[in-house]
Amino acid sequence: MTRSGGFAGLMAHGELDTSAEPxxxxxxxAVHALDPASLGSGRPQPDRYVYRLEVRxxxxxxxxxxxxxxxxxxxxxxxxxxxxxxxx
Numbered sequence: 001m002t003r004s005g006g007f008a009g010l011m012a013h014g015e016l017d018t019s020a021e022p023x024x025x026x027x028x029x030a031v032h033a034l035d036p037a038s039l040g041s042g043r044p045q046p047d048r049y050v051y052r053l054e055v056r057x058x059x060x061x062x063x064x065x066x067x068x069x070x071x072x073x074x075x076x077x078x079x080x081x082x083x084x085x086x087x088x
Contacts, residue, residue, distance in 0.1 A: 014085040030081040040073025
């Protein structure tokens with residue numbers, strides 16, 4: 001995952017292997033709940049973040065999901081997931 005934009009324009013990157021995490025079930029449920037149609041246009045607003053996320057079945061696999069979402073379009077579950085990935 002990559003987070004870009006914001007007031008300072010800084011970028012942040014995160015990667016998380018859910019199988020190694022104690023909350024793997026919650027993480028994987030959040031990944032399966034990702035719905036690009038309900039997360040808005042992905043068009044950024046001034047001084048807000050844009051998130052680009054790739055989901056892979058295994059670290060070596062090609063991405064199964066590509067998602068770009070603007071900060072103002074995040075739902076609670078997706079916001080938690082993205083924060084969790086950045087904390088890893």
